[in-house]
Amino acid sequence: xxxxxxxxxxxxxxxxxxxxxxxxxxxxxxAMIKPDDIIIDIGAxxxxxxxxxxxxxxxxHVYAIERNSEGVALISANADNFxxxxxxxxxxxxxxxxxxxxxxxxxxxxxxGGHLKDILAKTxxxxxxxxxxxxxxxxxxxxxxxxxxxxxxxxxxxxxxxxQVTRIKQVAAVNMLEALNPIYIIACIKGGHNDTxx
Numbered sequence: 001x002x003x004x005x006x007x008x009x010x011x012x013x014x015x016x017x018x019x020x021x022x023x024x025x026x027x028x029x030x031a032m033i034k035p036d037d038i039i040i041d042i043g044a045x046x047x048x049x050x051x052x053x054x055x056x057x058x059x060x061h062v063y064a065i066e067r068n069s070e071g072v073a074l075i076s077a078n079a080d081n082f083x084x085x086x087x088x089x090x091x092x093x094x095x096x097x098x099x100x101x102x103x104x105x106x107x108x109x110x111x112x113g114g115h116l117k118d119i120l121a122k123t124x125x126x127x128x129x130x131x132x133x134x135x136x137x138x139x140x141x142x143x144x145x146x147x148x149x150x151x152x153x154x155x156x157x158x159x160x161x162x163x164q165v166t167r168i169k170q171v172a173a174v175n176m177l178e179a180l181n182p183i184y185i186i187a188c189i190k191g192g193h194n195d196t197x198x
Contacts, residue, residue: 002055004028011048012078016071018046019110019136022165023183028052030159030187031106031132035059040104040126042094042119043067043111047075047087053106054084060105062087065097067113095122103128109135109146116142120149124190133188143184156188 005025011018019027027049033039033056041050044064054062064087066072072091079087090097095118107123109116127133133156137143143160150158164182168175 004052004056006048006052006082008048010081011046011051012074012081013046014070014074016045016068016074019048019183020165020180022180023136023163023185024048024052026163027108027134027136027185028056030134030185031108033057033060033106037105038102039063039106039108040098040101040123041065041108041110042098042123043109043113044075044089045071045110047071047078047089049108049110050075050087051078051082051084053108054079054087055082057086060086063090063101063104064088065090065092065094067091067093067097095119098122098126101126104131106132106134109133112142116145117149120146124153127190129191131190133190135186135188137184137186138181143186146186150186150188156190158186158188160184160186 005021008021037057037060039053039062041064044050044066050062050064064075075089112119135146162184165180167178169178
């Protein structure tokens, strides 16, 4: 396993949003990836999560799904850049693009294209018992929908948090605060017990 938290500037970037280093570290900690895990990354963007996951699952495999053609190209370019061979890039929209994929140990959802309900239904089929589902949300609507759907399923242990990262950037003789967009992380373990009465 390699160390988590690749520097943002090492990734090839385009106009596609990228999950920043501090958030990636937290997301990967929640995912608890093992060396031989099978991983699906839905809405993979530039591939920053996919790359980190593939490096952790050195004997496993990552399926990176992205509907944007620029994103698909960036994921492939970043895989080449980091010499990561255990990634399959799939161009398409979830949940349709999930058809034919193997059972997974970890599933990330970073983008849903407005199809979160259908995607969560499909990931429930694909995720192994004991598997981890990690949803990252940048809008209140996605947070609410993900929590509502997952909390209604008693077969998952769920934790959720909101993260606000502020970087300190030196500008001449002073230090400026540079706030990143807040991110909500919903982490679900299949086979856990979601007791809403406690």
